[in-house]
Amino acid sequence: MKNRNIFILFIALLFFSNVFGQDSTLIKDKAWYLPDYTKIQFAGNIGFFSVGFGFQFFNNHLYSELLYGYVPASISKAEKIHTITIKNTFPVFTKEINKIALSPITGFTASFETGNNSFLKLPDKYPKSYYNTNAFHFTLFIGAKVHKNFGYQKFIKGADVYFELGTVDRYLWYAILSKEVKFNQILSSAIGINLYF
Amino acid sequence: MKYLKMTLLKTNKIIVLIGFTIIFMACDKVFEFSPYEANVKEDNKNTTNKNLQLIQNIKLNSDTFSFAFVTDNHYHYDNLRTVIDDINKKDDILFVIFGGDIADAALLKEYEIFYNTLKNLNKPYLTVIGNHDYNSNGEVVYKQMFGNYNYSFEFNHNKFVIFDDVVWESNKTPDFDWLSTQLTDNALFKQVFVIAHIPPYSDQFDNDMEQTYKSLMQENNVQLLIHGHVHSYYFGKFYEDSVNYLTVPSLKKPTYCIINVHNKSFNFELIEL
Numbered sequence: 172m173k174n175r176n177i178f179i180l181f182i183a184l185l186f187f188s189n190v191f192g193q194d195s196t197l198i199k200d201k202a203w204y205l206p207d208y209t210k211i212q213f214a215g216n217i218g219f220f221s222v223g224f225g226f227q228f229f230n231n232h233l234y235s236e237l238l239y240g241y242v243p244a245s246i247s248k249a250e251k252i253h254t255i256t257i258k259n260t261f262p263v264f265t266k267e268i269n270k271i272a273l274s275p276i277t278g279f280t281a282s283f284e285t286g287n288n289s290f291l292k293l294p295d296k297y298p299k300s301y302y303n304t305n306a307f308h309f310t311l312f313i314g315a316k317v318h319k320n321f322g323y324q325k326f327i328k329g330a331d332v333y334f335e336l337g338t339v340d341r342y343l344w345y346a347i348l349s350k351e352v353k354f355n356q357i358l359s360s361a362i363g364i365n366l367y368f
Numbered sequence: 369m370k371y372l373k374m375t376l377l378k379t380n381k382i383i384v385l386i387g388f389t390i391i392f393m394a395c396d397k398v399f400e401f402s403p404y405e406a407n408v409k410e411d412n413k414n415t416t417n418k419n420l421q422l423i424q425n426i427k428l429n430s431d432t433f434s435f436a437f438v439t440d441n442h443y444h445y446d447n448l449r450t451v452i453d454d455i456n457k458k459d460d461i462l463f464v465i466f467g468g469d470i471a472d473a474a475l476l477k478e479y480e481i482f483y484n485t486l487k488n489l490n491k492p493y494l495t496v497i498g499n500h501d502y503n504s505n506g507e508v509v510y511k512q513m514f515g516n517y518n519y520s521f522e523f524n525h526n527k528f529v530i531f532d533d534v535v536w537e538s539n540k541t542p543d544f545d546w547l548s549t550q551l552t553d554n555a556l557f558k559q560v561f562v563i564a565h566i567p568p569y570s571d572q573f574d575n576d577m578e579q580t581y582k583s584l585m586q587e588n589n590v591q592l593l594i595h596g597h598v599h600s601y602y603f604g605k606f607y608e609d610s611v612n613y614l615t616v617p618s619l620k621k622p623t624y625c626i627i628n629v630h631n632k633s634f635n636f637e638l639i640e641l
Contacts (some may be wrong), residue, residue, distance in 0.1 A: 174465070183458065190574075192515075212400070214399035214400060214401055216400050216401065216402060216403060218401060219401045219402075233456070238404070240401075242401045242402050246401060246405075246407065247401070247402065247404065247405050247406060247407065248405070248407040248408070248512070249404065249405070249406040249505040249508045249509065250505075252402045252404050252405070254402060284402070284404065286507060287404040287504060287505050288502075288503060288504050288506075288507070289404065289504055296536050297536060298571070302503070305473055305503065308403050336395075338552065339403050339477070341403070341473065341475070341477075342477055345443055345445065345477075345478075346445075346508055348443070348445075349443075349444075349445040349446045350371065350446055350449075351445035351446050351448070351449045351481070351485050352445055352481055354396055355395045355396055356477075356480070356481065356484070357477070358395050359395055359397050359398060359400040360395065360398055360399060361399070361602040365600060
């Protein structure tokens with residue numbers, strides 16, 4: 172039941188993203204359901220590479236994305252890992268230098284994965300509530316983003332390049348809980364680009 | 369003035385850049401791709417064999433020796449460290465055996481934290497796999513980082529059999545044939561100790577498995593089985609036969625056990641720090 176609720180929440184979040192997408196029709200000449208940009212990211216605990224699309228909300232104060240991440244078996248040293256992620260990035264402020272917009276960013280991701288011995292519903296062999304689902308994980312990150320506009324006539328109208336330092340919920344919990352776990356053990360980085368069409 | 373502003377801006381940029389670079393360099397791993405990854409670092413591999421070698425190198429001129437048993441670490445890393453520091457002070461403890469559940473969700477990161485914490489131990493250590501260690505890709509990580517799930521060794525004319533008896537999480541039945549083979553030469557040793565995560569009378573075994581397990585122990589003169597899993601202390605002849613069963617509490621509190629092996633007997637102390 173608990174797992175089902177989490178799943179519904181997941182679906183609801185997707186809808187929520189689309190509903191708020193309507194805001195952008197006022198600003199842009201684009202159907203509300205069309206994404207504002209596409210994204211490709213390297214690392215960051217959501218895939219070796221992850222790709223997807225995103226929407227800008229609240230006058231560019233929130234960047235929300237749906238991503239698919241993949242880790243090949245040669246990298247994971249186990250099975251292939253397929254991850255579905257909702258990523259939310261908040262630019263803290265934006266400073267323009269020589270037509271390049273520079274923003275410190277922060278945000279979080281919520282990821283879903285099954286396979287790799289992770290499950291949404293506890294297999295029947297276990298007594299009730301023996302384990303919680305281990306198909307979800309969350310990451311938190313901070314970083315920096317640079318944005319450049321190429322012009323509205325161009326095919327690619329603009330691009331972001333970003334760099335992040337982040338960690339997974341469980342790792343953060345361990346680092347807070349124990350003196351033995353140091354922050355340099357739990358932090359790792361990610362880099363990526365957003366392309367605006 | 370303009371020039372000064374430009375220089376200031378440049379300095380800021382450089383500071384930010386240096387800042388990021390320092391954090392980047394300080395990270396244990398620069399890039400991570402998924403919590404379910406299983407790419408164990410080369411240095412962290414094959415830990416069981418490396419430690420078995422260290423144990424074989426110990427020179428002993430006495431029938432008596434001690435080893436420590438620590439179990440069910442899960443994520444209690446500070447208690448793990450407290451116990452390690454205490455064991456380091458006790459010279460009569462020759463090696464340490466970890467009774468499983470060394471990870472909780474069995475993520476590579478948890479295994480790595482365990483491994484790094486154990487660098488503080490000044491004695492050899494061995495592990496047996498626990499049910500939690502099989503979660504996620506733990507089975508793959510354990511195999512890489514430590515080695516075989518089942519193994520045995522001899523020390524000072526005593527035999528130690530390390531047995532993987534996880535049923536549910538491992539999706540397999542324990543290899544009782546292997547266990548039986550390992551125990552057939554029991555008459556050659558002063559004592560035989562079996563170390564497994566789950567006690568035979570615990571949740572994961574059906575009646576048949578429990579019967580097989582306990583008969584093997586009885587028929588092969590095993591002196592003592594040492595377990596974790598149940599997170600509580602028990603010592604006694606559970607099946608009222610000749611076999612002693614010991615379960616040691618989890619590291620939720622800094623607790624462990626010292627087993628003193630004598631010529632043809634043993635005793636133990638439960639240490640609560």
